[in-house]
Amino acid sequence: MGELPAAAAIPHGRGGSGTPPLVSLRAVSKSFDNGAVALDALDLDVFPGETLTLLGPSGCGKSTALRLIAGLAQPTRGEISWVSEAARQNLGVVFQEATLLPWATVFANVYLPLRLAGMGNREAEPRVLEALAMVRLEAARDALPRELSGGMKMRCAIARALVTRPKLLLMDEPFAALDEVTRFSLNDELLELKRATRTTIVFVTHSVAESVYLSTRVVVLAGGGGRVIDEIAIAPEAPRDAEYRLGPEFSAYVRRASAALRRATGETARALTRS
Helix, strand or coil: CCCCCHHHHCCCCCCCCCCCCCEEEEEEEEECCCCCEEEEEEEEEECCCCEEEEECCCCCCHHHHHHHHHCCCCCCEEEEEECCHHHHHCEEEECCCCCCCCCCCHHHHHHHHHHHCCCCHHHHHHHHHHHHHHCCCHHHCCCCHHHCCHHHHHHHHHHHHHCCCCCEEEEECCCCCCCHHHHHHHHHHHHHHHHHHCCEEEEEECCHHHHHHHCCEEEEECCCCCCEEEEEECCCCCCCCHHHHHCHHHHHHHHHHHHHHHHHHHHHHHHHHHC
16 A cells, blocks of 8 residues: 555656757756856756646755746757757747736737748637636636636736747746645646646646646755755656546655655755855
8 A cells, every 4th residue: 555656666758768858958057147057967858748847945956947848948058959940949838827928819929929920810810719718718718817716827828838839847836826726626637637638747836735636747856056966756647537536546746756855955955055
């Protein structure tokens, strides 16, 4: 009872199907002008179809890694390689804040990436409505952001990221500021979106339970350079529902991830003391 299944010992996507990574980070480092080192020689693969969560304490470099994959920052050293240029260009990003245009309707906010790509309103409308339906916001298409709840704003941000039909969805703690009930609901909705779109997801969180519930693989990072403390593969076929959260398999994954996070937190504290 409570032991991890055998699949958890094998990193997802390695040594089995031989599928090449969608994107690979090799010896990637990122430092800043003030001397702070966010990442130091990080190696990381993201495989097609997986949900990979980066879990770790504040300052471990997980959001930096996400920004580097997104192309929003450049590594100081190391290499980021993609399976194709098309894959590199076809990604969506969701941040912790929804960052909606306050003067624009829900429809206009979701339409924005297509408009910037030169797609006309008439051509884009079916795509926008499809994305709104995925996040259950069809009825709010004409609402302004100030009229939305926190959860609805985040749904709008997710729809905006999905409207381009990305191969890779990058999510930087998108549910961290929400209450627990809304967060649980959006976790379930994200799993539904995953099943519907089969989009590869890289997710950043501080929450052990959230990482286990959403992921097919959890990578735990420590501060002082983003050293990988543990890598936990989670069977993709594991049911993700309320009963799963209460079951022994989920509890075993949570215990392992919690133990790794405690080690990572200790290493982060020591790194901060040295600096």
